[in-house]
Ligand SMILES: Nc1ncnc2c1ncn2[C@@H]1O[C@H](COP(=O)(O)OP(=O)(O)OP(=O)(O)O)[C@@H](O)[C@H]1O
Ligand SMILES: Cc1ncsc1CCO
């Protein structure tokens with residue numbers, strides 16, 4: 001029953017490697033380098049910008065776009081709304097990573113405004129997904145979700161209702177990351193495990209996963225893109241852990257695995273699929 005999905009995942013990986021899609025980002029300054037390197041390793045082309053007119057131009061030129069609000073700057077008050085407007089106007093698919101939603105006025109007001117821009121993929125940890133659904137007034141969300149910073153404090157399973165309602169609102173996909181990853185398009189739920197606890201010992205595993213979701217989204221649907229990226233990270237993390245002696249060598253081996261893994265190695269990694277009752 002999951003065969004067509006596995007086939008789509010392989011097609012997406014091959015297409016990205018053949019086509020090198022341009023996938024620009026406005027992302028945080030902590031992990032910007034890892035995001036670009038992960039995007040390049042899977043076969044995409046990266047371009048990081050900050051300024052309003054540059055976000056706008058790349059929203060037109062890019063085949064998909066990644067927005068991560070991890071570190072806020074005053075210029076983002078202009079850059080982010082103008083970029084999102086251009087993404088919507090040009091029907092460029094985009095990924096939102098609502099890092100630390102609820103922290104600060106600018107971050108919160110911008111994230112609230114993105115509800116109308118309907119990001120095609122929303123990727124975050126459980127706490128961020130619950131809090132974003134709360135901010136957007138959707139079911140499963142909570143205004144007082146325990147986002148205390150950039151790390152999750154809630155288990156992924158707790159974010160399932162929020163993930164489903166967000167995916168139904170955007171008509172896209174939501175990927176909740178953690179020890180187990182949950183990917184949904186609002187109608188089906190995929191559960192993928194693997195990875196490594198070393199992912200919690202480096203910064204930007206989640207950010208770069210969002211950037212890689214955006215790369216695959218240039219060539220396939222939001223659900224297949226999010227599932228392909230999440231599965232790739234689960235396979236790559238597991239193999240990198242076997243070669244690593246600590247977080248730094250883990251990051252090095254993990255990037256090598258993103259580059260080396262074959263589509264069939266990724267697509268054959270098992271995942272569980274459930275239909276959501278309507
Ligand atoms: N304990 C774990 N065991 C296995 N894999 C994990 C574990 N924790 C996270 N991962 C994997 O790490 C990747 C990033 O997910 P994570 O939930 O850490 O993102 P995040 O908290 O947004 O990270 P960051 O904000 O540092 O970028 C995903 O591929 C996820 O599957
Ligand atoms: C550590 C950190 N602080 C702001 S953004 C970021 C990267 C992980 O989300």
Ligand SMILES: [Mg+2]
Pocket residue numbers: 099124125150206207
């Ligand atoms: Mg994060």
